Amino acid sequence: MIQGESPLADVHWARIVLDEAHAVKNRKTKASKAVCALVADARWCVTGTPLHNNLWDLYSLMKFLKVDYFSEERFWKEYVATATKNSAERLNLLMKTFVLRREKSFVSPVSEKPLVELPEKHSHEHMLEFTDSERKAYDLMYEASRARVREMISEEEADERFGARVTKKRDATLTSKNVFLGSAANSNPNSKFGKMGCMLVILLRLRQACIHFFLTKNAVHMEAFQSIGFENPLNAEEQENLVNLTIDKYIGSNEVENITDIFEKKYVSAKIKLALELLRRILEDGEKW
Incomplete structure (x- = not known):
C-alpha cells in the first residue's frame, strides 16, 4: 500500500486493532503487506488462532506489530523458525511478553464479574438411526x-x-x-x-x-x-x-x-x-x- 493510492495509507493512526488477525497469516499476500504498511502509534492483533500451520503464521502478526528484530524475516528464520532448544525458549518468552490470553471463564478483578456474560450452555444428545x-x-x-x-x-x-x-x-x-x-x-x-x-x-x-x-x-x-x-x-x-x-x-x-x-x-x-x-x-x- 502506497501513500496517495489509498486514503487508509495517508492517515497516521493513533491505534489500529486488527480483528481476525489470522486472516493475514500468509506474509506474502497483498492483504498482509498492506496492513503492515499502515502507519500507527499503537497496534493490536485480535485472534483466537494465532497459529494455523506453522510458526510463520505467527511471524505475520509480529511483522504487523512491528516487534523489534522479530519482525525481520531473516531474524525470525534463524532464531525462531529453526527448531532448537534456544529457539523454543525465545518463542516462549515472546508469547509471554506480547500475548494477552483471555478466556470466557475469566473474571474481572475490578468488577468481579465474568469478562463476557454468556447464557448457560446446555448439551443435548440425539441418537439417530439411518434410514x-x-x-x-x-x-x-x-x-x-x-x-x-x-x-x-x-x-x-x-x-x-x-x-x-x-x-x-x-x-x-x-x-x-x-x-x-x-x-x-x-x-x-x-x-x-x-x-x-x-x-x-x-x-x-x-x-x-x-x-x-x-x-x-x-x-x-x-x-x-x-x-x-x-x-x-x-x-x-x-x-x-x-x-x-x-x-x-x-x-x-x-x-x-x-x-x-x-x-x-x-x-x-x-x-x-x-x-x-x-x-x-x-x-x-x-x-x-
Whole structure:
C-alpha cells in the first residue's frame, strides 16, 4: 500500500486493532503487506488462532506489530523458525511478553464479574438411526472398509514373516465389493505409513457418510451402489407423491427413488430431518436466541 493510492495509507493512526488477525497469516499476500504498511502509534492483533500451520503464521502478526528484530524475516528464520532448544525458549518468552490470553471463564478483578456474560450452555444428545437406504449404502461401505483393512494387515503380516512382499490374488468377491476410489482403494501401499494413511482415509469416508453421503460421492464407485435395490420398490403413485412432498412432509419420509440419490447434495438426510424438526419446535415455543 502506497501513500496517495489509498486514503487508509495517508492517515497516521493513533491505534489500529486488527480483528481476525489470522486472516493475514500468509506474509506474502497483498492483504498482509498492506496492513503492515499502515502507519500507527499503537497496534493490536485480535485472534483466537494465532497459529494455523506453522510458526510463520505467527511471524505475520509480529511483522504487523512491528516487534523489534522479530519482525525481520531473516531474524525470525534463524532464531525462531529453526527448531532448537534456544529457539523454543525465545518463542516462549515472546508469547509471554506480547500475548494477552483471555478466556470466557475469566473474571474481572475490578468488577468481579465474568469478562463476557454468556447464557448457560446446555448439551443435548440425539441418537439417530439411518434410514433403510442410508443403512444399505453404509453397510456396503463398512464391509468394503473392513475387507480392505484385513487385506492390508495380511500383507503386513506376510512381509514380517517372509521378509519380502508376497503378492496374493485378491478374492473375487472382495474386489467386487471395493467401493472406494483413490488412496483408499489402492492395494499396494509401499510402507507402513502408506498403509496407515490408507486406513485413516477409509475411516474418514465412514465418518463423512455419517454426516452426509454427499461428502463421499467423489471417493466411491457409484456403480457399486446401483446394484442395491429395494425389497418393495415404489409404484408410480408413490413416486409422484415424493415429487410433491413439502419439507414438512419430507421430514417424516424415509424413501428415495434410487439409492444413489442419497449421495446428492439436495438429499435430506436423517440428521437434517432431525435438525429441521428441532428448529420447528424452537419456533413453535417462541424461544429467543
